[in-house]
Amino acid sequence: MRFCKKKLALATAVVLQQWAVMPALAQQSPQSAPQLLAQSRPLDDITVISARGVDADLNRVAATVSVITSEEIEQQNAKDIKDALRYEPGVEVRRSVYRVGGVTGASATMGRGGNEGISIRGLDGNRVMLLEDGVALPRSFSQGTMFAGRGAYTDTDLYQRIEILRGPASSMYGSDGLTGVVNFVTKDPQDLLNVFGKSSYFAVRPSYDSSDNSYGATGTMAFGNDVVQGMLVLNARHGNETETKGSVGGAGTARTKADPLTYDNRSALGKLVFKIDPRNVLKLSFETVENKLRADSLSAVALPNITGYQSTSDVNSNKLQLIFEHDNADNPYLQKLRANLYYRDAKTHQYSFESGLAPTRPRFRDITYQDDIVGGGVLAESSFNTGYVKHKLTYGIDASMATMQMSASGTAWNTCTGTQYCEYFPKTEYSVIGSYVQDDMRIGALSIIPGLRYDAYKLEPKASAKYDKQAIANGQPATTKTDSALSPRLAFMYEVTPAFIPYVQYARGFRSPSPQEVNSYFNNAAQGYSQVANPNLKSETSNSYEVGFRGKLPSALGLFNYSAAAYYGKYRNFIDVVVVYPGSLTAADPRINQYINAAKATIQGLEGRLDWRMENGLTVKTGFAYTKGKSTNQAGKEAGLESVAPLSVVAGVRYEPNQVWFLQSDVIYNAAKKKDDIPTATNFVSPSFFVMDLSSGYRFSKNAVLYAGIRNLFDRKYWSWTDIRGLSLADNATNKDAYTEPGRSFNISAKFEY
Template sequence: MFLSKKKLALAMAVVLQQWAMTPALAQQNTSLQLAAANRPLDEVSVNSTRGIGGDINRVAATVSVITAEEIEQQNAKDIKDALRYEPGVEVRRSSYRVGGVTGASATMGRGGNEGISIRGLDGNRVMLLEDGVALPRAFSQGTLSAGRGAYTDTDLYQRIEILRGPASSMYGSDGLTGVVNFVTKDPQDLLNVFGKSSYFALRPSYDSSDSSYGATGTMAFGNESVQGMLVLNARHGNETETKGDNDSRSANRTKADPLTYNNRSALGKLVFKIDPRNAIKLSVETVENRLRGDSLSAVTSVISGYQSTSNVDSNKLQAIFEHDDADNRVAQKLRANLYYRDSRTQQYSSESGTTVGATVRPRYRDITYKDDIFGGGVLAESSFKTGAMQHKLTYGIDASVATLQMSASGTGWTTCTGTQYCEYFPKTEYSVFGAYLQDDMRIGALSVIPGLRYDGYKIKPEASAKYDAQAVNGQPAATSKDSALSPRLAFIYEVSPAFAPYVQYARGFRSPSPHEVNSYFNNASQGYSQIANPNLKAETSNSYELGFRGKLATSVGNLSYSGAAYYGRYRNFINLVAVSGAGTVANPTINQYINAAKATIRGVEGRLDWRLENGLTLKSGFAYTKGTTTNQNGLETGLESVAPLSVVAGARYEPNQVWFVQSDVIYNTAKKREDIPTSTNFVSPSFFVFDLSTGYRFSKNAVLYAGIRNLFDRKYWSWTDMRGLSIADSATNKDAYTEPGRSFNLSMKFEY
């Protein structure tokens, strides 16, 4: 970290002492204090393990934390930038290359930062939280693709916590393969910067990869009783560049299609400290993303133009009560949380050109997806002893009710007679109740951590004349409910601070989404339709992990490291498959979401961080995952969502609090053809990318950060971004899906 609060306070103290010292004595004292400032900071505590401020070194899993300082130093404009140097954690963002009102390319890139992949799985199989509140579920149908990353804004976050591996024992559904918790900024964090009763900051920034510019304004005020904060952020940009140079208006185009976007967000917080033990936090947040694209790559002999827009809105209200009392015999810590969030994604497509047969042009599609949720929970911690055993009990309940719905209109869609999906699934109430208990039992160096969670969920559709009119086969929407137990058992043995091995077993699950249980679409005139499945089961996983971590003090600096090997078996994967039919008008193909597949995922990962006393820091990390999936016919193939081996290495030189320079290298191996369903499709080759960044502090009130990504202007493809696109190996437009070439970013922060 370039300048932490601890380092800033230390630097100010150094300056004051220099005024009162002789030059020689001042120089000697400064050197000693600067050396101390460059030592590793205090251990990071995390909330993503569901403990309240848990020690990251006492977790039987791989956990990493990205701080607000690191986000600023990287000039990360979104979560894809923020997670760039996290091996094994990928953010999927397809090139915005939509084309045609119908067809597979209709949704390409519409989801933006669609979601986060951990250990080869993504989408709704990874739990994404913001201050403990689940982000809306991903949804895609027709021309609409609602990505989960569109509801986030990195400028609002104090840190991002990443927990790899199943987390259903504490969080419930969607914690099948990992958790990412976005923790928003807090007034106290800002007031601590200068130790004053007020704080103000302005941070303008620029990124050449999409010619975007923006600014973040932050203010905070407070005293011992009341604190407040307001963060405002806005950003305007264009299409993300590719390495392509074909500027034609056709499918052969390899330059990015033109687009513009405008993102705005705001976060306000009030904190009332009732007494030293109790506090109430109230927050309001809004995120708004607007995008408009012109798909020149969709132009054909009959399509003369294709324009699209995407509007994403999210609003959240949250109240948190915090109680901390170390002298309480029953519960030393308690958190009560109440929240409401409404979210909406609306996407519009307009296609102009020549009418051909039954395809009338111009035509349009206008689709909206809503996901509103009201919920809350109580979390408590109790520490006590039974004989020689120390217990740390974490327990609580969660409950929420979400309302999900979608609507669509379009050319020729006026009566919803069954040949449209104007209500692909009916308005649905999705309720969840969960209760959990975990006991961290310590006897000397040994920790035994059993945990168990119970979840019950219910998917209850509302009566809908539109949906029933579509379901011409007489299949009305059905209520679906079930429950799940998610156990966990872990062991940690701290041989010494330098070596602490652990082993754990965890079970995860994901309940089906409303549109997977109840969905209907009938296009028998084209030879296909889709039906509901009220008998869907939840996806489940059984995972095993063996790992270690340690901290070692050397004569030249401190070394920390971790490693893990994992194996998971996943059952009842929910896939949309053809269950019958021949694809003809007389015998149309019937598609249905079913528990069609199972998967096996195994891999290894490791991290190393060596902070030397001379201001040099070396870091490295890698992640290798291998996955296979077996469909309902017993055919085993490679799991396409698994990314190739990823290695990240970096070096940072920070001799004092004034400046730093840092270099990072990212290496990915090639994706293997045997790991994709169609071996003749294009697979991403291996690549090296070299990044360079620096920072310079002009004074305690002004700092400059600058960086160059892909310094050597390499042409490369990210498998996570391009997978599933079915690009033939012989395709001439492959360069349209490349990552940006050399780009630079710049920001200046003024704070008082």
């Protein structure tokens, strides 16, 4: 207990030391249970207001949608998006173990991306659209020693909720919506002022997690009246390597303990809200996120040649956004209007230093990837009737221009000619303009929902001395690429009763190629291989079909909410880098790699959810996701789709007899990954596992609450397939324990709010 108190004290001090803005909290005496103003869990359906074309009532949505609230994030002590999505079956966050080695090749990137991205229905990376307040997060990028993941630009302490839409969403959102959308919605001043119904709000929330020995604190303040409101959220966290179940220390590849590292994360969110009148609101927000990591890769040591390997990763993101909201339910033509302008700059800088014997060592690599974007959009909703048909028309336009660039330097990389490649692709402007329309037509109990979006995009490389010097000399000048895409959607839903609402839908998705994929070039003559551009790349596309049903059933036993869906998707023109000419690995006859439309795939699966809330304070939740997928390459060879996770089942029981305390138990089961479902049958596959977690909370007064939890209660050793896939880890590898998930760990947080 003394240890926990010390960590909580340190966590509280973090935000004070790093930001130096937290006001002192006034002391208040505890109150009796009937007087508590606890934030009880909502019993009604959570509404989704920021997702386009999604009805406020989730039972009226012809898709699988789920919402994770800030209260759930706090009660689970989720320190990042991997923790926050832990109990969402079929939605996986990939985070490889930070175990790097070498300054080139795939082993160098292992774990570099942190929370790399989110997988939905078997696809991940840039094939899932990730948004923050409707603004797309930067695309992931990987090459050589560089891996820029997408999860590093997020911070769960800034979010009011996380919205997850499964299935293709390009008809409303455009590129990257091949298989789903995740929208991170930041907190708003009104949300905080509503807690106590006062004109001000202050809170501090220290926390500790033993899985990576991390501690941090979040400070929040809000003020306002009927005209002007403001908010500031500050968060800081310091931690170390995430523990594994490995027990072998020392240096070298046989090491199974986690390599030592430290990280420091800081973020800030500020908002000003001006209520012009009851129908018009103007919001100005600024957000900054900074993640720093320092690692000593003992597992990369290979005496006598390699005596040490150190690496750093610095991620920075800043976003400025202006939003105008108009709501007028009495207007017969236009009831809702949303307009926004935004600017975001994001940069990932990674450095590697390898010490050892001359002449090849010491050597270093210093690489930076930057993705800046400016854009805006207008969304409108109009509800009207034509005879017996009720229409809800959602329509709008989006436009953005992103500037993507990277630079690299390192040992022997000083002239950027011949064997050096100081830019993997030239600085590129990626501009997109899209327009969309969707009509939710209701005829009695029947809903017919057609939708269509048109996108035009352009990749325009800019003059680059470094890139041009090497590429033009080798006959590979950068090219401009222009293309467009149509993304239709059609859904039908019929409300037999509120307890049974079946639906069926078809949707098309697409992902446009990135600047790296179109204009990637480098030449390593010393080792006899090169990579060339491909201006003829086509967009990846998907055609997805889904049938499902959902319902809400009040009964004497409590309230039942349930949903189930079956889906089938056909994906074409998957983009991948492949060997297009084997060569002899010499300067005169090099092997040639190129990004091409290498494969097609099919993915099908089942998913379901059940939420049973009883009057006696008992709640039961369960869900499952089962997906199968296979890919077919250009030669017609079929293989299991490695990115598809095995069967996942999640179940939870919560007892909350009053607004003072709760106790919750969650179990996670993942089936074993099958050899038939991976391209290389001799590689290691994750066995099945069963994990139990406990969490609890106790509210001492309306101003103070404590949350605590235990993850992996029975201290099981297990591997997450999403994290280890692509390792090429052999079945007989002796260091497999290095890639295991943490054993038993505990977490604790306290929140003081006034």
